[in-house]
Amino acid sequence: MSSQPSTQPPRAVLLLSGGLDSATCLAIAKSEGFEVHALTVTYGQRHPQEVEQARAIANALGAASHRVVTLDLRAIGGSALTDDIEVPKDRPADAGGEGSFVHEAGESAVPITYVPARNATFLGVALGLAEVIGAADIFIGVNSVDYSGYPDCRPEFVAAFEAMANLATRAGIEGTRFKIRAPLQFMSKAEIIRTGLSLGVDYGLTHSCYDPTEDGASCGHCDACQLRKAGFAKAGIADPTRYA
Numbered sequence: 001m002s003s004q005p006s007t008q009p010p011r012a013v014l015l016l017s018g019g020l021d022s023a024t025c026l027a028i029a030k031s032e033g034f035e036v037h038a039l040t041v042t043y044g045q046r047h048p049q050e051v052e053q054a055r056a057i058a059n060a061l062g063a064a065s066h067r068v069v070t071l072d073l074r075a076i077g078g079s080a081l082t083d084d085i086e087v088p089k090d091r092p093a094d095a096g097g098e099g100s101f102v103h104e105a106g107e108s109a110v111p112i113t114y115v116p117a118r119n120a121t122f123l124g125v126a127l128g129l130a131e132v133i134g135a136a137d138i139f140i141g142v143n144s145v146d147y148s149g150y151p152d153c154r155p156e157f158v159a160a161f162e163a164m165a166n167l168a169t170r171a172g173i174e175g176t177r178f179k180i181r182a183p184l185q186f187m188s189k190a191e192i193i194r195t196g197l198s199l200g201v202d203y204g205l206t207h208s209c210y211d212p213t214e215d216g217a218s219c220g221h222c223d224a225c226q227l228r229k230a231g232f233a234k235a236g237i238a239d240p241t242r243y244a
Helices: 018-030 051-062 118-133 155-165 189-198 221-234
Strands: 012-014 035-042 065-070 138-139 178-181
Touching: 012 018, 012 118, 018 035, 018 051, 018 138, 035 051, 035 118, 051 065, 118 138, 118 155, 138 189, 155 178, 189 221
Parallel strands: 012 035, 012 138, 035 065, 138 178
Antiparallel strands: none
């Protein structure tokens, strides 16, 4: 594992998807004094333009480096984002819980847009990079308030992965204490947007849609688009997204 002089700012690895949450997470990490090394995973998703948005965000917010790693999760499928499965549209919001959606009888509470073990896989790659560059902190933009019901966005998952990281790595057993940082964990989408704007995030660079058009316009009807639109509305901020 490489070392760095004590006079240098602490290094951190940040998972950057090109979306609203991870862009805000990058701005927060920078504001906390970290030298941020961004990591984007292109995994066979149906919306590859988010990778280009991640590059633009990393450049605009001053990431120290930006790596793109390719994994072919279409080889296992099991998600509307990595398989030939229709993306759900216009699901009504559940009035009983912020950020959740009404499910039909017999439907799993976890939507078909969940990608099996995605965050565990991505954090595993980020952990490897952290070992290589001498970073002890890994940022991920998961959220358990305004989200679609994914199990790997919960605080219990974040805590469990952190414990594993300190057991499963050479750096961990040699004394590095890895910390998985999820600064957006308990923030509403509106709070995330307000925070990002205060830190200079240009949300016009971000992409959230699960099923964009061929020219990159957001559909406006998938869960991600609905959460995004509701967040800007609650924040009282004009949504810069280009919708189809």
